[in-house]
Amino acid sequence: MNALSDLQATLDPSRKSWIESANDSTQDFSIQNLPFGIFSDTRDATRRVGVAIGDEIVDLAALQAEGLLKLPSKADVLTRDTLNEFIALGRDAWRSVRVQLSTLLARDTATLRDDTALRSKVLVRQADAQLHLPVQIPGYTDFYSSKEHATNVGSMFRDPKNALLPNWSEMPIGYNGRPSSVVVSGTPVRRPNGQLKLPDQERPVFGACRKLDIELETGFVIGAGNALGEPVACADAEAHIFGMVLLNDWSARDIQQWEYVPLGPFNAKTFATTISPWIVTLDALEPFRVAQPVQEPQPLAYLRHDGEHAFDITLEVTLRPQQAKQASTISRTNFKHMYWTMAQQLAHHTVSGCNTRVGDLMGSGTISGPTEDSCGSLLESTWNGSKPLTLQEGGSRSFIEDGDELTLSGWCQGVGYRVGFGTCVGEILPALS
Numbered sequence: 001m002n003a004l005s006d007l008q009a010t011l012d013p014s015r016k017s018w019i020e021s022a023n024d025s026t027q028d029f030s031i032q033n034l035p036f037g038i039f040s041d042t043r044d045a046t047r048r049v050g051v052a053i054g055d056e057i058v059d060l061a062a063l064q065a066e067g068l069l070k071l072p073s074k075a076d077v078l079t080r081d082t083l084n085e086f087i088a089l090g091r092d093a094w095r096s097v098r099v100q101l102s103t104l105l106a107r108d109t110a111t112l113r114d115d116t117a118l119r120s121k122v123l124v125r126q127a128d129a130q131l132h133l134p135v136q137i138p139g140y141t142d143f144y145s146s147k148e149h150a151t152n153v154g155s156m157f158r159d160p161k162n163a164l165l166p167n168w169s170e171m172p173i174g175y176n177g178r179p180s181s182v183v184v185s186g187t188p189v190r191r192p193n194g195q196l197k198l199p200d201q202e203r204p205v206f207g208a209c210r211k212l213d214i215e216l217e218t219g220f221v222i223g224a225g226n227a228l229g230e231p232v233a234c235a236d237a238e239a240h241i242f243g244m245v246l247l248n249d250w251s252a253r254d255i256q257q258w259e260y261v262p263l264g265p266f267n268a269k270t271f272a273t274t275i276s277p278w279i280v281t282l283d284a285l286e287p288f289r290v291a292q293p294v295q296e297p298q299p300l301a302y303l304r305h306d307g308e309h310a311f312d313i314t315l316e317v318t319l320r321p322q323q324a325k326q327a328s329t330i331s332r333t334n335f336k337h338m339y340w341t342m343a344q345q346l347a348h349h350t351v352s353g354c355n356t357r358v359g360d361l362m363g364s365g366t367i368s369g370p371t372e373d374s375c376g377s378l379l380e381s382t383w384n385g386s387k388p389l390t391l392q393e394g395g396s397r398s399f400i401e402d403g404d405e406l407t408l409s410g411w412c413q414g415v416g417y418r419v420g421f422g423t424c425v426g427e428i429l430p431a432l433s
């Protein structure tokens with residue numbers, strides 16, 4: 001056996017775990033997944049590195065203390081409150097941990113399976129755990145890479161016949177966002193106040209956002225940075241990516257509409273960005289690699305790559321009003337529709353010489369599909385509020401109301417197993433008065 005065939009074995013669809021909850025084919029955290037996160041629990045408030053499997057979390061620090069997990073460095077990177085130091089060990093280390101965990105958790109490995117005392121030291125029930133922001137994020141960038149989304153927005157605010165600006169098809173458009181307000185799933189989000197320009201008034205008023213919206217996105221986390229002045233080649237870009245999360249880029253449409261000319265969104269986007277707590281590695285996503293859409297015109301040379309660089313990830317959004325028991329599905333789409341790939345985004349981001357760092361977060365941009373029910377924002381699905389959505393319970397919505405809980409979920413469906421992201425949840429609190 002060599003390292004690569006060991007890694008390949010972790011993707012074997014027939015591999016099952018002795019943790020039975022991991023073997024349900026509609027459960028996010030199969031033994032093929034093994035996503036990384038930061039947790040604490042009711043017994044121990046120390047934040048530390050964990051891996052989700054079924055209903056459980058494997059405590060990697062405890063596993064290492066028991067001599068069951070070997071890392072290439074003696075440095076203590078697992079009792080940290082972020083994953084950054086672990087990620088900085090490099091891809092061989094992530095892969096080695098993945099291989100060791102997959103073996104330990106496999107149904108035919110007795111080490112933990114048959115040792116109750118040991119299991120109680122290294123496993124924590126997810127129900128007893130609190131999940132934290134998994135990485136310290138030095139920089140956050142958000143792209144605008146869904147052709148359907150850009151076409152919808154361009155049609156709404158400019159000209160349906162020329163919905164895409166000429167630069168859109170030539171590069172992954174993006175802007176530098178605000179890492180300080182990235183929060184983990186479950187953190188309440190307060191409706192922002194700001195300047196609103198009402199159509200019948202000459203000057204803006206100050207007040208609570210009236211057009212609060214979601215943006216259904218994924219994000220990727222940088223696993224290996226690049227030095228200032230040294231661009232990442234498109235062909236090498238995926239080796240710089242640790243993994244992916246779900247990302248909700250909360251957006252205040254009315255604030256955005258008034259402020260965005262000429263430098264782009266500012267306060268409309270900086271009040272909160274929610275991410276899911278588990279980072280799913282590119283290794284786990286490998287079986288779900290598919291071809292990206294055909295790119296026409298052919299991109300400039302620095303944005304070209306051979307092979308398949310999109311991933312088949314089903315994405316869903318639900319909305320549950322405060323008093324409602326039932327959530328309504330308001331969007332269902334797929335990451336594979338994205339026009340620009342993550343590799344192209346990173347190559348473009350760094351082509352100027354811009355450096356990236358471990359833990360940097362790159363948002364995909366709103367992910368909209370080709371149909372009306374696959375829009376990644378309410379702006380699109382209600383056509384700027386003109387066609388409200390009817391909910392199963394709790395009336396209708398043009399935009400988000402106070403008390404609404406928005407949940408993103410995402411998964412890759414394999415034969416007999418899932419590689420899922422869990423959920424990315426946020427409830428809206430009323431604006432400060």
Ligand code: CA
Binds near residue numbers: 217363
């Ligand atoms: Ca966005």
